[in-house]
Amino acid sequence: MEQPAAGTGSAATGNGGVVIRKARLEDIPRVIVINRVTLPENYPEWFWRDHLEKWGEAFFVAEVDGKVVGYVMSRVEYGAPNIAKGMLVKKGHIVSIAVLEGYRRRGIGTALMKAAIEALRERYGCKEVYLEVRVSNEPAIKLYEKLGFRKVRVIPMYYLDGEDAYLMAKEL
Ligand SMILES: CC(=O)SCCNC(=O)CCNC(=O)[C@H](O)C(C)(C)COP(=O)(O)OP(=O)(O)OC[C@H]1O[C@@H](n2cnc3c(N)ncnc32)[C@H](O)[C@@H]1OP(=O)(O)O
Numbered sequence: 544m545e546q547p548a549a550g551t552g553s554a555a556t557g558n559g560g561v562v563i564r565k566a567r568l569e570d571i572p573r574v575i576v577i578n579r580v581t582l583p584e585n586y587p588e589w590f591w592r593d594h595l596e597k598w599g600e601a602f603f604v605a606e607v608d609g610k611v612v613g614y615v616m617s618r619v620e621y622g623a624p625n626i627a628k629g630m631l632v633k634k635g636h637i638v639s640i641a642v643l644e645g646y647r648r649r650g651i652g653t654a655l656m657k658a659a660i661e662a663l664r665e666r667y668g669c670k671e672v673y674l675e676v677r678v679s680n681e682p683a684i685k686l687y688e689k690l691g692f693r694k695v696r697v698i699p700m701y702y703l704d705g706e707d708a709y710l711m712a713k714e715l
């Protein structure tokens with residue numbers, strides 16, 4: 544990304560007064576609230592803290608007027624690539640991303656994704672980035688496709704309510 548946030552950890556102002564910066568421990572309660580109001584996939588607090596501790600270079604929040612309005616949380620895995628042929632690779636896994644409803648469609652989701660992807664490549668040496676998304680989640684699928692992700696396969700009944708997921712991935 545053009546902003547220095549991913550590389551240096553310093554805050555950077557992007558479009559329209561949006562600041563993308565690395566998440567901090569004190570952001571977790573707010574991130575949990577945003578997750579609960581935007582997504583049915585919720586996690587205990589330790590799960591968020593664990594990701595921050597282990598893969599904090601690829602955990603970002605978006606701030607507008609000093610208020611956190613979105614987040615992206617990632618982790619790094621070692622396993623068979625979803626796209627390229629070959630044995631084991633480091634894969635970046637976008638675990639969860641969300642932007643509060645009133646702040647959508649102004650590029651925040653894109654900026655968060657770019658920051659995470661850049662960090663997964665530069666900081667962690669990932670060769671691929673992947674995620675799962677509900678097959679009905681048109682906005683998110685569009686966002687990912689714009690960033691170069693492709694639908695690799697369907698994972699049947701991935702979600703608790705029985706909905707299928709697309710596994711989407713992008714080579715880095
Ligand atoms: C791995 C996972 O976490 S899967 C779950 C993803 N998260 C969610 O579904 C939570 C609820 N949804 C959200 O929080 C948001 O809608 C997000 C994160 C998916 C997108 O955040 P936004 O800040 O709105 O994204 P952004 O403004 O960067 O949009 C980028 C592009 O995505 C596409 N897009 C985003 N929202 C929509 C929509 N409602 N309808 C159609 N296309 C959309 C558009 O192509 C858009 O570009 P454009 O505005 O120039 O047309």
Ligand SMILES: [Zn+2]
Binds near residue numbers: 637
């Ligand atoms: Zn996942």
